[in-house]
Each structure stands twice: as C-alpha cells, then as structure tokens.
Amino acid sequence: MSFSTQWDQVYREGSNISIWPWSDLVSYMHHYGKPFSSSTKVLEIGFGAGANIPFFLTIGVDYYGIEGSDSIAARVRERYPDLKDRLRTGDFIRQNYLDIYDLVIDRSSMTHNDTNAIKLGLKNLSAAMKPGAKYIGIDWFSTEHSAFGLGDSIDEFTRANITEGQFVGIGNVHFSTRAHILELFSNAGFRVTRLEHKQTSSEIPHTSHLFASWNLVAEKV
C-alpha cells in the first residue's frame, strides 16, 4: 500500500483493534444520514477492524467497505463471509470508483493522509456520489489537539512520526481548522451542512492533554 504500511504493521501486532461501533457515527447516521433503506448504497472508507459493520448490518443498508491494510481486511472478511466481496483491500484515495454511492462514511480514516492525498481522495469520492449524497466524517483531528505540533511536519496540516500518545506508529496524522475543512470540501464539490468541534480533556486525574476533533456532514453539490 502506498499510503502507509504502518497501519498494516499496527494491526499485525494486534493494536488499534476497535470492535464496537463508534457512538458519534451511530448518532450522526440517525440524525443526518436518514432516510436510509436496503437500497441505500453506503461506502465506508478505512473500515479497519470492522467496528462499524454490525451497526450498518443492523440498519440494513447496502454496505461496502474499502481498507488499506490487507491483514486487517482479510480478518474482517473472515468474520463477515457474507460481505467478503464487498470488503475490499485498496487505497481509497487513488481508487477508480466504478459504483455510485448515496452515503460515504469516514470514521477517522481520511484524516490519516496528507493534505494533497485528502484533496485527491475527496475529489475521487465526490465523483462517485450522487448530487445530494452525504459524506459523514467523524473524528477528523483538529489543530487544537495537543498532538498537533508533535513529530515531523509533512505539510502545513500533517504530522508524522509522533512518538507519544494515541498516534504512535501510525504514520500521517492530518489536523484541520474550520476554514481548512470548508476549503477542502468546497474544492471537491461538497457543501458542508454540519460541522461540530469536539474537545475532551481529563479533569480527574487532571492532565494537560486535549483531544480535539471535527465531526461533519457534507453534501455533494
């Protein structure tokens, strides 16, 4: 995989295996992803260990996924044999998407690419969506996050080789401002209809660490 072999390594070592659906994703789908039905074609980019798949099966949409790490994708295909032809290994940035989707779901996956890759990935995904189709992005890291500024600079918004905290060993981490998100999505042919900034810090025990990320809904124009 061109984007990062580090995710594959992390999964082979047995870390970053999230298996429960992410609550923000569930709530965004219910608030902003409706109406959906068995004919709603959903693409999850970077499905990882498949944490969100049980949720998509429960709501009964027409689910597809693409993931860059072959080792984790193969494990997820084993776990969901009925979906094996829908769970592909590949780089979601550089795909020539042949299908057209009603919803694209991204829980903290695009944000592990650098700025140029994100620009390209959003354009390619936009081309594979119907007008009015929604891109739901959960946990795009924010420049307010304590880790912004750690590691090496790849471009204005992207860091790599972070040696402490949640981003150790996983390659590129992209951090966004509000203006940057609006620009990225607008240039790729989307209109952002919802943008929330989330910040979490621990009071007891008190730490100076701040987790900060964006959740968003963007509609293909």
Ligand SMILES: C[S@@+](CC[C@H](N)C(=O)[O-])C[C@H]1O[C@@H](n2cnc3c(N)ncnc32)[C@H](O)[C@@H]1O
């Ligand atoms: C933080 S994990 C999130 C996994 C899953 N979305 C979840 O919510 O549990 C990021 C995932 O995106 C994948 N990823 C990042 N960039 C990718 C790319 N360009 N193509 C394919 N997969 C990518 C990584 O391999 C990793 O599995």
